[in-house]
Amino acid sequence: MREGRNWGGASLVLPAFVLVAAFLLAPLALILRYSFDLHDPIKLMKGVFSTQNYVQAVADPFYQDVLLTTANIAALSTVIVMLLAFPVAYYISRLESQRLRGWLIILTVLPLLLGNAVRSAAWMIVMGTKGVANALLLSVGLIEEPIKILYTPTAVVIGLVSVLLPFAIITLQSVMDSIPSSLEEAGQSLGHSPLRTVYGVVLPLAMPGVAAAAAICFALAMNAYATPVLIGGPTMQMMGPVVYGQIAKANNWPFGSTLACILMFVTLVLTIVSTRFLSRKYF
């Protein structure tokens, strides 16, 4: 590597940095500031510095419950996504036909081209009491009466898994592409069955990718909005919609900001801890 500072390279990052600083970091700083302010029905904010919001949010069983539900649903969705994505990503990355690979990758990301709301609306049609899923189950005779799928935590997990799966597959697949197949052949020549080789060679080498994919999925699930609102229904409370409700409906910007900051902090801590755990386990 070359000695000294390379300002030429750094200057390439500048436009992106300015954009992020102006439109992401600055609003984030504002939200952090608001979170320590107090609500005023007339002026919107009192312009004080107080930790009252935090105390209130942390002590209120309602918000404790919402946060716990959110974390549970996000964690469960992430685990399911990883279990489903790993074999698919492995299959795609080991395909010999470049054409088929290309098509499968396009097919994988295709759902992302749909808006979140559109996809959720589609799920509503599928999962409703008179929806496609119930009709199918009834006609096959697996159930005798329509079951409630929509507006349950299960429905939200299904919805989230479908949103997150493409992200996980693409992330894992690119990591697996960088694992030479000769390593698997070496494993097999040393007496390990193909399945055992995946466990003993591919999985440990793909662990950084597994950690990255899981972090992306978990963060997206923690902050999900459209899916819990549309599929979860009015009784199902998750952090994203609750933050929105405080800011847009209750007009309580300071308390909404506090909830947003708590959500951000919890997501960050859980992601870092679990990623560390995953990578340490294998390296």
Next chain:
Amino acid sequence: MSGVTLSNIRKTYGELAAVDDVSIEIRDGELLALLGPSGCGKTTTLRMIAGFVAPTAGTIRFGERDVTSIPVHKRNVGMVFQGYALFPHLTVAKNVEFGLRVRSWDKERKARRVAEMLRWVQLDALAERSPRALSGGQQQRVALARAMAIEPDVLLLDEPFSALDAKLRTQMRKEIRDLQQDAGITSVFVTHDQAEAMAIADRIGVMSHGKLEQLGSAEDLYKRPVSRFVAGFIGKCNFVEGRVVGAQRFESAEGLALQFGGEHAAGAAALCFRPEHAVLEAGAPASGNSLPVTVKSVTYLGPSTDFEVLSDSGQTLLVSAASGTGHAPSSVAPGQKLRLNWRPEDSFVVA
């Protein structure tokens, strides 16, 4: 330990035969080289022995055991991959231990075996290193120790020296050969480098277009090649086109009478001789083969001097004269007209 028998193995991809009816009997403890240009089928043959490729037809046996339809992981082969394929997430010792994980040996016995193998390749001091921290030669020795730890029936090496620089390559050749002899294991290695094959193999199988052209010792192949391909691929060779007209008598296309050793059926053929068997002289000898030639270029290489000469028919021929034998007249210069002389017993005919 056992020998390996390939009986009429074929591998076709659609219309194309990558390996076409190859039969080889590899003797117990022998080091056999599969030699040929890229695309000749040597690697496919090796991968069929390993079990990575299923033959379209034919059988493969390790000793008496028919392994043709046995999957790789049950075949008990030791393989050294091109680029070694060491597990980057494991230490040297863990790499060597990898094949023992599936055995029901107790911990102590596995550790003993790993230590034994690392001592064998003289890497016991580096057991806890990551393979990434090793030199190319050391990585190759780890790969060998890992492959041999499982006590395989046969050791397979895929272009084992291609990732090493020229100097290390010669050294590792000898090391691998010594270790192979020491273990007494039946081994097959694939290479496109004829010098490499000649240096360490007991026998060499030369392959071209999916077929086994010739199987024999380095000396057999050099002195008695059975085809034009083998003659040209093993060392350098001059070809004079023409036809066989009688017992050991050959007539070149221009009508010159030449003689050769050995036997060959009458008909169109080429008479071959090696550059180092020919001499450039002012006149023709009383008996033996001789061609009038014009010197095209002179290259002094130290141990020898190489000449490119043109025959009257316009064909370029090569002459190599060892220094200090008096066969390299220092006065030879491009443009000079001389005689190219060589002995009939140094000539052979290929179809």
